Amino acid sequence: MIEMIMDGTFKKFAALNRLSLDGNNIHTVEPMAFQGLKNVTWLILSNNILQQIPKTVFDPLVNISKMYGIKNINAYLSQMI
Helix, strand or coil: CCCEECCCCCCCCCCCCEEECCCCCCCEECCCCCCCCCCCCEEECCCCCCCCCCCCCCCCCCCCCEEECHHHHHHHHHHHC
């Protein structure tokens, strides 16, 4: 199981258009974790244990249209208020 997503983890996967990280034990996502994923349209983060998410973590996902994982996306939303 994945517990942490470090900066640049997905750099070599630029062609990826859907990314599911569902059902892991992810507790930490570093600020540039999704760097290089400009083609991703779907991101699934459901069923993880995220405590906080850096404000800029989703910035590289310029084509995102669906994001699932409301249970742990609250950490991200609370920083944006």
